[in-house]
Amino acid sequence: MDLLTLLSLMIATFVYAISPxxxxxxxxxxxxxxxxxxxxxxxxxxxxxxxxxxxxxMLALNALAEVINESMLYVKILGASYLIFIGYQQFRSKGISFEPSSKKSSVIKLLIAGFVVGVTNPKTIIFYLSFLPIFIDLNNLTLNTEVQVIVSIGLTVFFVLSLANILGVRLRRYIENPDSIRKINQVTGVTMILVGVFVALY
Structure with a gap:
């Protein structure tokens, strides 16, 4: 896979990932x-x-994609319920510290939450199935090409999410005081609930 094609793929992924x-x-x-x-x-x-x-x-598993679409309703309901539950807990939280938790259970919950958000969006598989053939020949894939595509898209998506992370950190500097914590809990809780509703309805 040549460099120009790889860069074009990353730009297309960036444009897709940066959309709200x-x-x-x-x-x-x-x-x-x-x-x-x-x-x-x-x-x-x-x-x-x-x-x-x-x-x-890349494996061109169109049949599997159809199966995923057929079962997506159940996956979305479970995923949305999990996200809404997290949001409800956060909304009711009376925590008084912005310090991040380093507990293993918290890390696992965060990983699962991120995974649920990513995997319950049906337009993702449709997007990749539709635009990957523009850049690569799915019928003549090599292991090297597969690795290049996965790494490139993975890094691009993570980079876009990191931009949102940085924005959150910058916002945090303006609100890090005890009087704001309850409101922040409520705002972030409502945000997670809305994400869950978005996942369920989209």
């Missing part, structure tokens, strides 16, 4: 409330979800 969606909003909310490290775990989970769809698209 549940992934960006989720990372922004987590970053603002908990800081950059937890938001990174959410970003990683989301990126893994995207990579799975990229792999499916």
């Amino acid at each position: 969606g549940p992934g960006l909003f989720a990372v922004l909310a987590i970053s603002t409330r908990f800081g950059p490290i937890p938001a990174i775990w959410v970003s990683i989970g989301h990126t893994v979800g995207d990579i799975i769809y990229v792999a499916l698209a």
Whole structure:
């Protein structure tokens, strides 16, 4: 895969990923409330979800894609319920610290939350299935090309989510005081609930 094609693929992915969606909003909310490290775990989970769809698209598993679309309603309901539950917990939180948690269970929850946001968006698989053939020949894939595509798209998606993370950190500097914490909990909680509703309805 030549460099120009690879760069074109990354630009197309960047334009797609930067468009407002549940992934960006989720990372922004987590970053603002908990800081950059937890938001990174959410970003990683989301990126893994995207990579799975990229792999499916490159394998041209159209039949599997149809199966995914047929079962997506159930996946979306479960994923949306999980995200709404997280948002409800955050909305009711009375925490008084912006310090990010380093507990293993928290990391796992953040990874799962990011993964759910990424993998429950049906337009992702449709997008990759539709635009990947423009850049690569799915019928003559080599292992080297597959790795290049997965790494390139994965890094691009993670980079876009990192931009949302940075924005959340910058916002956090203006609101890091005890009087604002309850409002921040409510705002981020409502944001996560809305992300869950978006996932369920989109």
